[in-house]
Amino acid sequence: MDEPQSKVMASPSHPSHPSHPSHPSHPSHPSHPSHPFHPSHPSHPSHPSHPSHPSQQEDKTQHTITMDGTSKRDETLKALQKEIEDQEFLPRASYHSWVRGDCTIASDMNESGPSFYPTPRCRFFDKHGFILLPGFANSDEVQSMKSAMEDLVNDEWNPSSQPNEVFRTDQKQIEAQGRSDYFLDSASKCHFFAEKDAIKENGELKEEYRLNKLTALNKAGHGMHTAPGPFKDYTQSSKIANLLRELGWVDPSVPQSMYIFKQARIGGEVTSHQDSTFLYTTPRQTCIGLWLALDDATLENGCLWVRPGSHKEAVRRQFVRNPEHFGESLNYDGEDGDSSQPQMNFRNLNENDKDEHVTWEGALPKDSLPTPACTGLYKAGFIPVPCKAGDLLAFVGELDHLSLPNFSAKARHTFQLHCVEGEKAGVTWSKENWLQYPFSHSFMKL
Secondary structure (H helix, E strand, C coil), X not given: CCCCCCCCEEEECCCCECCECCCCCCCCCCCCCCCCEEECCCCCCCCCCCCCCCCHHHHHHXXXXXXXXXXXXXXXXXXXXXXXXXXCCCCCCEEEECCCEEEEECCCCCCCCXXXXXXXXXXXHHHHCEEEECCCCXXXXXXXXXXXXXXXXXXXXXXXXXXXXXXXXXXXXXXXXXXXXXXXXXCCCEEEEECHHHECCCCCECHHHCCCHHHHEEEEEEXXXXXXXXXXXXXXXXHHHHHHHHCCCCCEEEEEEEEECCCCCCCCCEEEECHHHCCCEECCCCCEEEEEECCCECCCCCCEEECCCHHHCCCCXXXXXXXXXXCCCCCCCCCCCCCCCCCEEEEECCHHHCCCCCCCCCCCCCCCCCCCCCHHHHHHCCEEECECCCCEEEEECCCCEEECCCCCCCCCCEEEEXXXXXXXXXXXXXXXXXXXXXXXXXXXXX
């Protein structure tokens, strides 16, 4: 459901500059605004895939919830932006880029060499760990991705042919993903993972989902970007490459993509986590998540929550291949492994320097529910980030984030890319990561 119109402020916009011309699919922004905020989206007509609730009372309730989340988001974003505006920013001064580390500010964006010119939204990103970009994808791109996924599900997922894999992020994650060849083999393919509440104990699809099997899915992953079609076209678009380089990436590559369905009423929570837990690089963390809303995301249907500034905390744990299962080579061909052992484990990191205040890793902070109060989330420092379809939320791999269950009658689809630095930036993909491409295959370069 659309938000009520008001004059609340949205997220930092993309100021125009010569090295980043507007992409044809971008809605235009005013040139060189006085600050990187602009008014919320203009009125949006109802989307055909989002029918209105039959009850006017439900309409009123939904508007109240959505507006509350948007107001809280914008209030916080404006305060965070004020911190950026109050910072001294001088050429040749030292600057800390999240992905590059310590560097020197260039005199302008056209200067070549080791120095770096951080744009206003890059400075916001580096300081707070995320950036919201309204209207990043146009309606044609959004609809083409949704249609392509519907075709993939109808053509390639046969839930009656085998016991169905579910996807979880709770305490049973190792049981669900840590013992699954189907999960590991999805690295460069498109595999389908169901919602736990859509599957019977024997692994079969529940009857109510058989006529529309797409509504039973939790996610698809993790190689949609590698096959010809709208996902690959979007991934290889100039606006993705330009954004990554603007934010400081030198040799960006794409290890994975995901399509998240967040189904109406049964879409489960995604517990608190850092993406670098699963996409670990050395000698430093370089993962960035590009979270594209394909439906409007609200408090009621499970928008993303982020904890600003938490990207300055170390990675708390690492999801690693288990040498007891794979052998020391960590490959399928390991001859010294024990197949009865879990394929994956969580390794706790920084035990001697643990963030004592983060007691919710792999869970939700106490009193996160019910919505819209979410008192435990606000107390822990999280803010909701409601989005319109086409908005992009970019955030670093160490940022603490989560989403709540979908309590609404509307699904909340998203397409997500995860990118990392490559070898030209002196960065190596960990061989312990769960995601490993088959031999002779490499990650897509942007």
